[in-house]
Amino acid sequence: MHPPSVLGLYWSIRGEVACDDHAPDVDNQRWTTEGWEPIPISSGRVIGTQYQCQHCASDGRAVIRPNQHTSVTKATDDLPHEPGAKPVGDPRPGDPATGCSS
Numbered sequence: 001m002h003p004p005s006v007l008g009l010y011w012s013i014r015g016e017v018a019c020d021d022h023a024p025d026v027d028n029q030r031w032t033t034e035g036w037e038p039i040p041i042s043s044g045r046v047i048g049t050q051y052q053c054q055h056c057a058s059d060g061r062a063v064i065r066p067n068q069h070t071s072v073t074k075a076t077d078d079l080p081h082e083p084g085a086k087p088v089g090d091p092r093p094g095d096p097a098t099g100c101s102s
Helices: 029-033 041-045 072-077
Strands: 009-011 017-019
Touching: none
Parallel strands: none
Antiparallel strands: 009 017
16 A cells, blocks of 8 residues: 555655556555655646656656757757857766666
8 A cells, every 4th residue: 555646656765756556565564665655746847847756667767857858959950050060969977777876
């Protein structure tokens, strides 16, 4: 059993995202130890970012980010550039797939 979740998803402090079927039950020690809680609606404020159960997802990812498979430079290639200007790279730190900086 889980507390109600408007999005139907839960996350842990370790970054795991799971649906009602895959999240640990509240009476399971993992719920407390790993800091599980319902994902709030406000988590979707980053435009285009979507959460999904990583256990149900075919790619195993917990987060779908906008332009995850394309770079910012590709998206801006059609824009006029100042002569000699360097193209802008992906502004996100670390690995674009995970956001990890290690």
